[in-house]
Amino acid sequence: MSYTGDVRVGGPPAVRELPGLTITKVAVGPYDNNAYLLRCTATGEQLLIDAANEPDRLLELIGDGPLVRIVTTHRHQDHWEALSAVVKATGAAVTAHPLDAPCLPEPVTEPVEHGDRIRVGRAELEVIHLRGHTPGSIALLYEAGGRLADSPHLFTGDSLFPGGVGNTWGDPALFRRLLTDVEERVFDRLPDATWFYPGHGKDSTLGKERPSLPEWRERGW
Template identity: 70%
Template sequence: MTYTGDVRVGGPADVRELAALTISKLAVGPFDNNAYLLRCNETGDGVLIDAAAEADRLLALIGDRPISGIVTTHRHGDHWQALERVAGATGATVVAHPLDAAALPVPVGLRVEHGDEVTVGVVALEVIHLRGHTPGSIALYHPGHLFTGDSLFPGGVGNTNKDPKRFAQLFADVSERIFGRLPDETWVYPGHGGDTTLGAERPFLPEWRERGW
């Protein structure tokens, strides 16, 4: 079946087969978060992005194949409610940016900065630091595919609580580090809700800047 990215809490994962990776998107409650399981097609290794909630469903998604890492895109609690249990059950290394690491409920085994890589088997994911939603928010990029946490959604950047300085920082990072260098066909997988592409969002950047959120 064709991947759409349209998932609902309690429903099945939507699965996308790429040349190097298989991406499984699962919606978990109670805050309708997205969790993403990435598996290397060559080695079978996996990385989970945001162990947000519903540990039983996440562990069922992971199954009996190993995962080497759990990436937490940022410090907000709705993105790590299942982290302790999933990390304990899988033995996977917890990955986060240093500026958000201290807020997580388990030790962070790999602290990543802008430009670093997270590996899934033989596949490298580029870390993009996007400051503003939280100090240590990160996105992960595999050519053509971008996992943005709560920093970029269909229709705008992430919540900056009406703080002009935080909005300016996030808008600048999203503009320069994402739209300034990645192509329009790049698929965006956000931390909540449906997916989008950079091409669909690019025309609205001036509107986002003007409205300030």
Template identity: 60%
Template sequence: MSDYTGDVTQGGPAAVRDLPALTVTKVSVGPFDNNAYLLESRTSGTRVLIDAAAEPATVLALAGDRLDAVITTHQHGDHWQGLADVVAATGAATHAGRADAEGIPVPTAHLVDDGDTVRVGDIELEAIHLVGHTPGSIALLYRDAADPDGIPHLFTGDCLFPGGVGNTNKDQERFESLYSGVVAKIFDRLPDETWVYPGHGKDTTLGAERPHLDEWRERGW
């Protein structure tokens, strides 16, 4: 196990986690302390970025001279401010949830639905559609093919954080949709050791959050 914690600060160094088949690099970019994640195959060098949130120069410095795809987790502007510049510089293919694509000003080449496998080279991610924070948010589940008994890795955008689900603007219907989706599609399916990489702030695990599910439901956010 590496000493990766996922704790990053805006303007600070990236955090790097080496998995058997993949390297995950996490960086915080401004002005809203967004996390951007670069996934790189340790075999082929294929590179996938999750959320070109801001500071395209910072993101491009991580990717170097090659970026094969950018996946945008949802349509909120703080998650795609750097997307146009990153795509222009690299020619990376764009992916986003079908119901959010129209809200992203850079055209989406690949529309993603619930349960789809997003396959870029030898990197495969399962898309999990979650409705409530936005209509078309997607979380992305990675299972390391070189370590089939290893822990799952889940990139949740703004749908799941340490301490709760994402913002639903005090709309009860939206909260119930997001909460029930997170419980059914994530907590009911995946083990406690699943590592969660959120769109802002620190990482967590499902095991750390599971005891608080009833509390989240009662408070309504």
């Protein structure tokens, strides 16, 4: 079956094969969080995006393959409930933005800033800082095939969803900051074919969401 990204808590993971990288998406409870296990197809090294919850299930997905690091997209607790257990079991390095790092239950051993690169085996992910949902929220960009024109893949945490940007709790300044970052650092740079993977719920593409940007700015959330 082709990948759709539709997963549910307690259901099977969804697996997508890309040039150089395999993505496994799983939903965990109780808040229907998405966790993403990325595996380099050349070396078998793995990276986990958001050890959200259900550590036993995440460790089963990880299996015997080496987990080299865990990236936490932002400070909110529902995205790191399983972090300590997975770090203890695997010895993986912990990666997050410095502005959110103090809120995590484990020391951040590999802090990252906007524009930094994270490696998993021979694959490389670019860090995109998207300010607003939290001060240190980050997205991760994978350029499948090594060029932005080759259908990029973007892991957005809680900064971008189908239908809008992440929650800014009615704060107009935070909303403007987040939407501006999303417009300038994501939509203005990446093609419509870019597939993005959010921290909760279904995936989408930038092309599907792009026509709604003026509506999002007008409504203020």
